[in-house]
Amino acid sequence: MRYSPERELKFWPLYGQETAQDSDYRYVLWPIVHRKRSETKDIDAVLPLYWYARSADAKSVSLIWPLLRYSRNDARQHVSWDAPWPLVRYAEGAYHERRFLPFYWEKDQGDKYRMRACLWPLYREREMLSESGDYSRRTNVLILSSRSQSWNSDGIQASSLTIWPFWHSEQVDGVTSWQTPYLLPFKNEGYRRSWEPLFTLAKGSYSDDAAEANLLWRTLRYEREAESRRFSLSLIGTIEKDQESTSVRLLGGALKLPELKQNQETPEEE
Numbered sequence: 001m002r003y004s005p006e007r008e009l010k011f012w013p014l015y016g017q018e019t020a021q022d023s024d025y026r027y028v029l030w031p032i033v034h035r036k037r038s039e040t041k042d043i044d045a046v047l048p049l050y051w052y053a054r055s056a057d058a059k060s061v062s063l064i065w066p067l068l069r070y071s072r073n074d075a076r077q078h079v080s081w082d083a084p085w086p087l088v089r090y091a092e093g094a095y096h097e098r099r100f101l102p103f104y105w106e107k108d109q110g111d112k113y114r115m116r117a118c119l120w121p122l123y124r125e126r127e128m129l130s131e132s133g134d135y136s137r138r139t140n141v142l143i144l145s146s147r148s149q150s151w152n153s154d155g156i157q158a159s160s161l162t163i164w165p166f167w168h169s170e171q172v173d174g175v176t177s178w179q180t181p182y183l184l185p186f187k188n189e190g191y192r193r194s195w196e197p198l199f200t201l202a203k204g205s206y207s208d209d210a211a212e213a214n215l216l217w218r219t220l221r222y223e224r225e226a227e228s229r230r231f232s233l234s235l236i237g238t239i240e241k242d243q244e245s246t247s248v249r250l251l252g253g254a255l256k257l258p259e260l261k262q263n264q265e266t267p268e269e270e
Contacts, residue, residue, distance in 0.1 A: 006019065007019055007020075012030060013029060013030040013031075014028070014029060015027070015028055016030060022038055022039045023036065023037065023038035023039070024036070024037045024038075025037075031047060032046060032047055033045070033046055033047075034047070040055055040056075041053060041054070041055045042054055042055070045065075047065055048064060048065045049063070049064065049065070050062070050063060050065070051065045051066075057073065057074040057075040058071070058072060058073040058074065058075065059071070059072055060072075066082070066085050067082070067083075067084040067085055068082065068083050068084060068085070069081065069082045069083075069085055073093070073094075076093060076094045077093045077094070078091070078092070078093030078094040078095075079091070079092055079093055080092070080093075080097070086099075086101065087099070087100070087101045088100055088101075094109075095107065095108065095109045095110075096108040096109075101120055102119055102120045102121075103118070103119065104117070104118055105117040105120050105124075111129055112128065112129050112130075113126070113127070113128050113129075114126070114127040114128075115127075121140075121143050122141065122142060122143070123139075123140070123141055124139070124140045125137070125138070125139045125140075126138050126139075132152075132153055133152070133153030134150065134151070134152045134153060135150060135151045135152075136148065136149065136150035136151075137149045137150070142164075144162070144164035144165075144185050145162055145163050145164045146160075146161075146162045146185075147159075147160070147161050147162075148160050156173070157171075158170070158171060158172045158173075159171045162182060162185050163182075164182060164185050165181050165182055165183050165185075166180060166181055166182065167179075167180050167181070167182060168180075168182035168185065174207050174208065175205055175206075175207045176205060176206055176207065177203070177204070177205040178203065178204055178205070179200050179202065179203035179204075180200070180201060180202050180203070181199065181200070181201065183196075183199050184196070197217070201215065201216060202214070202215045202216070204222075206224075209225070209226065210223075210224055210225045210226070211223070211224040212224070218234075219233070219234045220232070220233055220234075227242055227243050228240065228241065228242040229241045229242070235251060235252040236250065236251070237249065237250045237251075238253070244261065245259045245260060245261050246259065246260040247259045247260075
């Protein structure tokens with residue numbers, strides 16, 4: 001029991017009353033029966049059978065809360081209903097939404113956000129435009145497989161492709177990186193630093209100027225930079241090639257074979 005003169009009286013959960021300068025709230029058999037009166041909003045509820053909230057420019061009614069619900073906000077010129085929530089929903093005004101799960105779902109918020117889903121969660125496509133002018137588009141297939149593209153206000157593009165759990169690639173600033181397999185398709189830096197290298201069989205990156213790839217935890221490695229190439233097989237051997245020569249090192253560099261000149265001239269016969 002809690003009691004404060006003219007402010008609070010509680011025999012939880014049987015009965016409770018809280019009174020303030022601009023509001024009065026009471027409950028009976030909490031959380032079943034509720035009654036609230038204030039300057040901005042009134043609420044009457046007998047849960048889960050009934051919920052009714054109203055203010056000067058808005059009201060919301062629920063039956064068998066929260067399965068059947070109707071809401072209206074005149075200030076935002078918005079109306080919505082759910083029957084039953086969350087499978088079927090209609091909304092119009094501040095945003096546009098039609099939901100008939102799992103068959104179809106669409107939601108639009110002007111030019112800022114657009115979403116379409118069919119046989120949710122098997123297929124979903126989203127487009128977003130930020131206040132700074134950055135635009136992105138993402139398509140999810142089978143929940144964890146996805147393809148996304150984005151453009152910033154300067155027109156620079158970034159993209160990614162995930163075929164979970166087999167493949168992931170992404171392109172940023174003209175550099176494309178890839179890896180296989182891709183077991184955890186989430187941005188978890190702790191996992192990526194500590195565990196992802198153990199479960200990645202092959203990975204690499206490439207651009208117009210350079211490329212690199214390694215297989216089986218760097219057992220096989222390939223590197224390309226400008227006009228040079230490098231291929232290595234663990235501690236067995238390394239081959240380096242540029243425009244002038246080709247060199248071969250064996251046993252981790254302990255044994256070096258003579259260099260082969262690329263443009264070595266053959267002596268003229270007398």
